[in-house]
Amino acid sequence: MENVRVIEVKENVFASNIRNADELRARMRGEGCLLINLMSSPGSGKTTLLSATIDALKDEMGIGVIEADVDSAVDAKTIQMHGARAVQVHTGGMCHLDAGMCDQGLAELDTTGLDLVFIENVGNLICPAEFDTGAARKVMILSVPEGHDKPLKYPLIFEVSDLVLISKCDVAPYFDFDMEQLRKNVADRRRSSQILPLSAKTGEGMDAWLQWLRDEVAAWKQA
Amino acid sequence: MHELGVVFAMIDTLEEVAHENGIAHISKVTLDLGEVSGVVASYLLDCWRWAADKRDWLEGATLEVCEVEATSVCNACGRTYATVEHGRQCPRCGSEDTELLCGREFQIRDVTVY
Numbered sequence: 001m002e003n004v005r006v007i008e009v010k011e012n013v014f015a016s017n018i019r020n021a022d023e024l025r026a027r028m029r030g031e032g033c034l035l036i037n038l039m040s041s042p043g044s045g046k047t048t049l050l051s052a053t054i055d056a057l058k059d060e061m062g063i064g065v066i067e068a069d070v071d072s073a074v075d076a077k078t079i080q081m082h083g084a085r086a087v088q089v090h091t092g093g094m095c096h097l098d099a100g101m102c103d104q105g106l107a108e109l110d111t112t113g114l115d116l117v118f119i120e121n122v123g124n125l126i127c128p129a130e131f132d133t134g135a136a137r138k139v140m141i142l143s144v145p146e147g148h149d150k151p152l153k154y155p156l157i158f159e160v161s162d163l164v165l166i167s168k169c170d171v172a173p174y175f176d177f178d179m180e181q182l183r184k185n186v187a188d189r190r191r192s193s194q195i196l197p198l199s200a201k202t203g204e205g206m207d208a209w210l211q212w213l214r215d216e217v218a219a220w221k222q223a
Numbered sequence: 224m225h226e227l228g229v230v231f232a233m234i235d236t237l238e239e240v241a242h243e244n245g246i247a248h249i250s251k252v253t254l255d256l257g258e259v260s261g262v263v264a265s266y267l268l269d270c271w272r273w274a275a276d277k278r279d280w281l282e283g284a285t286l287e288v289c290e291v292e293a294t295s296v297c298n299a300c301g302r303t304y305a306t307v308e309h310g311r312q313c314p315r316c317g318s319e320d321t322e323l324l325c326g327r328e329f330q331i332r333d334v335t336v337y
Contacts, residue, residue, distance in 0.1 A: 005336040007244055013254070013329045016235035094228050127225050130261070131232070156261060188311070 017132060020099035024106075024134030034220040035106075035117050036213075037135035039157060042123030044143040045167040045200060047075050050118060052200040054082045056210055061115040061217060066105035068097040068122050075120060085109055096127035099134045115217050125150070129157035136220060143168045144175050148182035151189050158189035163212065166197040169204055226266040230274045233331070234281065240334060241280060251285045251335035257328035258293040258307055293326025 012018065028035050040046055054063055064085040067075040076088035089105040091097060097105075102119060111117060119135055121128040140161040142150055145168065151158040158164065164186055166179070179197065186193050196212065198205030233254075241249060256264060268286060275281040293306035299318035306326055312319050 003337065006333050007240070007246070007336070008333045009240055009331040010333075011236060011240070011331050013229065013233045013236060013331055015331075016239050017232050094231075095225065096228055098228075098232065126261070127228055130225075130229070 014131070017098050017100070020103065021132035021134040024099055024103055025136060028111075028134070028136065029220070029223070031111060032221040033111050033114050033117060034137070034217050035102075035119065035133075035135040036216075037119045037121060037128070037133050037138045038141065039121045039125070039128045039138065039161070040123060040141035041125055041143070041146060044123070044141045044146065046120050046123070046141055047078055049141065049165070049167060049198075049200045050079060050084075050120060051082045052203075052206065053210065053213070054079065054084045056206065057116075057213065058083050060214070062113045064109050064111065064114045064117040066097075066102065066109060066117065066119045068101070068105070068120060070094075070122065085114065091122055094127075095122055095124050096131045097121055097133055098131045102133040102135075115221075116213065125154040125157050129154075129160050137162050137216060139163045139165060141165045141167050142182075144172050144177045147175075148178045148185060151182070151185035155189055158186055158193070161190070161193060163194045163196065165209065166195065168199060168201075169197045170199040170202045226262060227270045227274070229262055230267065230270040233271075234274060234278070236331060237281070237334065240331070246280075246334070246336050248280050248282075248336065249284050249334050250337040251287065253287045253289065253332040253335075255291055255328040255330045255332050256288050257291045257326040259323070259326040260329045262329060264288045264290065289332065291325055291328045294324045295321045296324050297321045 038046055065079045067086060067088045068091055070091055070093060073088040076086040079086035087105055087108045089101055119133055138161045140157055142164060183195055186195055196205060196208050198209055271286045275284050294303050295306045296303045297313035297318055298320040300316040302315045304314050306323060311321055313321055
């Protein structure tokens with residue numbers, strides 16, 4: 001056992017990704033472009049919400065979307081039809097987007113003239129929560145049919161999200177969704193989390209979401 | 224496939240460590256893994272073997288996982304207890320005002336070069 005060398009590292013396993021994410025965030029700060037990481041389960045209504053959001057805000061600001069999926073380009077095509085710049089990133093079987101993939105997506109998208117870029121992360125409540133993409137804000141969507149107990153089952157994603165959107169509120173009468181219990185479950189994970197119930201279909205609650213976006217974009221440009 | 228993504232992220236960090244220290248081949252990696260980190264050691268080891276052997280500079284490298292037990296403290300009575308067994312509620316006084324002290328670790332402790 002001669003010439004054995006032990007190098008003390010004491011670094012987070014994700015250190016390389018975190019460094020890439022920090023660099024990306026600083027660059028986006030310089031550009032005055034707010035990057036939002038949108039996370040949820042498959043089928044929670046991410047693309048529908050983004051389509052309605054783009055329709056409402058596209059005359060006020062430049063919006064881009066990075067669509068991350070294991071395969072296909074259906075989401076990017078839908079978003080482009082609503083008049084936003086969009087690129088599709090294939091994760092090659094991976095269940096999340098990391099900062100390096102996000103950086104490639106942004107280069108492809110071309111952020112010139114954009115004020116707001118959404119990352120529509122892979123539909124999954126586990127891995128996306130673990131990987132810093134370089135986004136300035138993390139928003140998660142929980143749809144009413146998924147139930148109010150999700151913060152108990154998938155704690156990390158609720159711990160890292162700045163804002164929790166409760167989507168598909170128009171179908172609430174058909175489900176045993178307890179909004180008060182949900183608020184308590186989310187607060188147990190992160191006390192500073194904001195919760196906004198909405199329905200992209202009926203427009204209920206959309207004003208509060210759009211105003212949150214306007215305020216965040218303005219604050220990001222000022223700082 | 225959560226663990227595979229995690230292994231790729233870990234290999235990126237190890238590549239930086241190897242580069243900074245002028246290491247051509249890593250023989251062993253020691254990892255601290257918390258009991259409530261959300262990563263399953265046996266899956267991690269399987270993914271590690273597959274991914275490490277695809278790279279010349281990591282081929283054959285062993286991964287040693289040191290599990291760290293999760294411990295919480297109760298802010299009401301000050302006791303510490305095993306998190307996995309009792310969850311968020313203090314087993315002594317029943318308070319839910321508790322905090323995790325350790326168990327989330329996911330850190331590369333050291334690398335060994337022969």
